[in-house]
Amino acid sequence: MRYAIGEFREGLLIAFNAIRANKMRSILTALGIIIGIVSVTLMGTAIEGLNRAFNKSIAAIGADVLYVQKWPWGGGEEWWKIRNRRDIRIQQAKALQKQAVFARSVSPAAGTRRQAKYGKTVLENVVIVGTNDEFPITMGVNIAFGRFFTTGESDGGRPVAVIGSEVAVNLFPNENPIAKTIKLGNGNYRIVGVLDKQGSILGMESLDNRAYIPINRFFKDFGNRRGGIQIMVKAISLKDLDEAKEEVRGIMRKARGVRPKQADDFAINQQEIIIQTFNAIGVVIAGVGLFITGLSLFVGGIGIMNIMFVSVTERTREIGVRMAIGAPRRTILQQFLLESAALCLMGGIIGLMISFPLSLVIDQILPTAMPLSIVAIAILVSLFVGVVSGFLPAYRASRLDPVDALRYE
Amino acid sequence: MSTVIRLNNITKIYHVGSEDVHALQSVTLEIQRNEYVAIMGPSGSGKSTMMNIIGCLDTPTSGLYELNQINVSEMNDNQLARIRNKEIGFVFQTFNLLARSDVLHNVELPLIYGGVGSSERKKLAREAIGRVGLTERIHHKPNELSGGQRQRVAIARALVTQPSILLADEPTGNLDSKTGDEIMALFDLLQKEGNTIILVTHEEYIAEHTDRIIRLRDGHIEADHAVQNKRVINPLDVTEK
Numbered sequence: 001m002r003y004a005i006g007e008f009r010e011g012l013l014i015a016f017n018a019i020r021a022n023k024m025r026s027i028l029t030a031l032g033i034i035i036g037i038v039s040v041t042l043m044g045t046a047i048e049g050l051n052r053a054f055n056k057s058i059a060a061i062g063a064d065v066l067y068v069q070k071w072p073w074g075g076g077e078e079w080w081k082i083r084n085r086r087d088i089r090i091q092q093a094k095a096l097q098k099q100a101v102f103a104r105s106v107s108p109a110a111g112t113r114r115q116a117k118y119g120k121t122v123l124e125n126v127v128i129v130g131t132n133d134e135f136p137i138t139m140g141v142n143i144a145f146g147r148f149f150t151t152g153e154s155d156g157g158r159p160v161a162v163i164g165s166e167v168a169v170n171l172f173p174n175e176n177p178i179a180k181t182i183k184l185g186n187g188n189y190r191i192v193g194v195l196d197k198q199g200s201i202l203g204m205e206s207l208d209n210r211a212y213i214p215i216n217r218f219f220k221d222f223g224n225r226r227g228g229i230q231i232m233v234k235a236i237s238l239k240d241l242d243e244a245k246e247e248v249r250g251i252m253r254k255a256r257g258v259r260p261k262q263a264d265d266f267a268i269n270q271q272e273i274i275i276q277t278f279n280a281i282g283v284v285i286a287g288v289g290l291f292i293t294g295l296s297l298f299v300g301g302i303g304i305m306n307i308m309f310v311s312v313t314e315r316t317r318e319i320g321v322r323m324a325i326g327a328p329r330r331t332i333l334q335q336f337l338l339e340s341a342a343l344c345l346m347g348g349i350i351g352l353m354i355s356f357p358l359s360l361v362i363d364q365i366l367p368t369a370m371p372l373s374i375v376a377i378a379i380l381v382s383l384f385v386g387v388v389s390g391f392l393p394a395y396r397a398s399r400l401d402p403v404d405a406l407r408y409e
Numbered sequence: 410m411s412t413v414i415r416l417n418n419i420t421k422i423y424h425v426g427s428e429d430v431h432a433l434q435s436v437t438l439e440i441q442r443n444e445y446v447a448i449m450g451p452s453g454s455g456k457s458t459m460m461n462i463i464g465c466l467d468t469p470t471s472g473l474y475e476l477n478q479i480n481v482s483e484m485n486d487n488q489l490a491r492i493r494n495k496e497i498g499f500v501f502q503t504f505n506l507l508a509r510s511d512v513l514h515n516v517e518l519p520l521i522y523g524g525v526g527s528s529e530r531k532k533l534a535r536e537a538i539g540r541v542g543l544t545e546r547i548h549h550k551p552n553e554l555s556g557g558q559r560q561r562v563a564i565a566r567a568l569v570t571q572p573s574i575l576l577a578d579e580p581t582g583n584l585d586s587k588t589g590d591e592i593m594a595l596f597d598l599l600q601k602e603g604n605t606i607i608l609v610t611h612e613e614y615i616a617e618h619t620d621r622i623i624r625l626r627d628g629h630i631e632a633d634h635a636v637q638n639k640r641v642i643n644p645l646d647v648t649e650k
Contacts, residue, residue, distance in 0.1 A: 006526075010518075126510045321505040324493060325494065325566065327522045329490070330487075403467050
């Protein structure tokens with residue numbers, strides 16, 4: 001043990017002496033590792049930024065929203081059984097609203113297509129959505145101007161409406177729609193707000209050709225004979241989605257009186273496909289990016305190996321002397337491994353010192369931070385590169401014949 | 410007197426291309442504790458091979474080599490490294506000091522490989538440096554020392570583990586004659602203090618410091634005789650520069 005410590009300290013001392021004695025050479029050699037570590041850590045930081053941006057946009061398109069519905073997305077179950085399921089009811093939405101801890105907001109939704117009319121202008125096939133005042137939070141939509149309807153208006157089933165941007169443009173080409181009264185189906189509604197433009201789902205159905213009214217009003221004016229409603233539950237965060245899903249399942253089963261051994265008679269849908277797609281893209285980008293930057297680290301490693309071969313050749317005689325006075329082969333191997341590891345570690349640390357300020361620059365473009373894991377990985381990787389690229393030269397040194405090594409000129 | 414080195418029928422064959430070179434042929438030899446021996450011979454006589462085998466840097470092709478009654482002729486590399494560390498002190502013609510380390514570190518190096526703890530190591534190294542008279546240069550680098558001083562450092566390094574034999578290969582070969590005399594005076598002194606010393610040399614006047622000369626030719630021992638007119642340098646004649 002004591003031998004191992006003494007040997008290790010001697011090895012470190014030799015390593016630092018050797019690096020110091022050949023300053024220029026050491027710096028040039030370490031430059032390969034420095035560049036490698038800088039590019040790998042910056043790539044890691046950029047990937048972290050991309051992930052954060054992904055998560056943000058996933059949240060924006062509702063990937064953190066659970067859709068409680070009668071029908072599961074993607075099918076797979078026997079349709080005739082599902083058809084006989086009881087409809088989802090507004091009471092269940094209220095139960096979720098009261099009990100779900102992992103839910104940021106809960107919005108019921110019922111929909112139908114009707115005519116919208118203002119003065120002489122008529123729009124056919126406008127989707128009328130009955131929902132509650134939390135809808136903007138649940139679906140992550142913004143109000144362009146005016147406001148969404150209030151809790152009071154929602155609970156009281158007031159005849160107010162918030163319209164999509166397309167409806168606004170078509171019905172009110174030259175007017176401010178706020179406080180105007182329009183006809184949806186047969187009922188009159190006062191417009192309180194207009195939503196931001198949202199675009200369409202996969203280029204098909206426009207999300208802007210819609211009008212939102214309090215769900216209690218919806219039941220009154222349009223009835224709800226077919227299909228019942230659906231309930232959207234927004235999780236506190238994307239991370240809590242699974243917990244939220246379990247919680248929603250429990251509350252729904254209780255609210256619907258499902259007995260313990262019975263299967264769910266409702267479906268909880270989520271935008272898993274979107275999440276999976278995004279994750280797959282993320283993995284590909286990360287893989288390709290780290291591979292390319294990893295190549296520069298590899299080249300750096302080759303530089304280290306080259307210079308270690310030079311170092312071993314230069315010090316053949318010294319190796320012979322050390323062997324003559326009793327250093328076993330293992331010690332010689334360790335000495336050169338330590339030297340190359342120290343060289344790479346130095347490069348890695350300098351690389352980190354360069355890439356950290358650069359990551360702050362990236363942060364200005366793509367909100368991110370250098371993850372601690374990247375720092376740890378960078379240090380471990382540079383050590384690893386040092387040991388791997390130092391091994392062959394070190395092994396060659398340790399296999400030298402002491403007699404030949406002592407005679408080497 | 411106990412036997413330190415016993416070579417019995419030692420043969421060493423090198424393969425050079427398709428030819429076998431018999432560097433040593435059935436050499437048998439004993440060296441006792443505290444003997445002062447010179448191994449002489451022209452180049453190609455096998456004296457380097459003999460030194461490498463005695464110094465456990467190389468193993469014989471056949472024959473038995475006992476160092477302190479221990480058979481070392483069949484040891485593996487690690488065991489040989491250990492034996493070299495404990496039992497043998499090398500002094501080379503070209504000193505072979507570590508250029509980037511100071512005197513103290515050069516001298517304590519064998520103790521590091523011997524697993525001696527730091528404080529004990531420093532103490533032993535200082536003692537050895539004191540014995541060769543370089544206490545004042547303890548933190549000097551080899552390039553700040555004269556040739557004679559460098560060889561003294563090398564001798565201190567060889568002594569520090571208190572080895573069974575000091576094995577010196579042309580120790581004065583790179584020194585002027587005056588400095589060479591100083592180094593020989595030091596060897597004479599060390600032998601009087603009880604060390605076993607083997608010198609490999611081709612200089613008669615160096616060999617005459619010893620008590621016994623072994624002459625090699627073509628891998629055989631040609632002669633093995635006591636020295637008649639032993640050269641003695643009065644230590645008082647040699648003062649340190």
